[in-house]
Amino acid sequence: MMYICTKLIIMVRQSISFTEPNDKWLKKLVDSKEYTSKSEIINDLIRQARQQQSKIDWIIARLEMAEKSGFTSDSKADILAQAKSSANG
Helix, strand or coil: CCCCCCCCCCCCCCCCCCCHHHHHHHHHHHHCCCCCCHHHHHHHHHHHHHHHHHHHHHHHHHHHHHHHHCCCCCCHHHHHHHHHHHHCC
16 A cells, blocks of 8 residues: 655635736747746745745844844954854854
8 A cells, every 4th residue: 555645735716907018928928938827926025025025024133132232342253253263163
């Protein structure tokens, strides 16, 4: 007996409207065979936007941590030396 396990992705159907320039751009990508459908393009764009937002959230969190940690009395030379030391392992 053999079992095959596959990842099941449930897609939700949505209806959206595009401006004429955006529709032409989407059609151009599909016609060029870069994507198989407009839905694939939209899902890819959303995936990219989500990844970008995750990076932005990470940066914001680090900036907030830095702000909460306060100011340093170290000199520029001390800070540079610490950064070089950290970079070299």
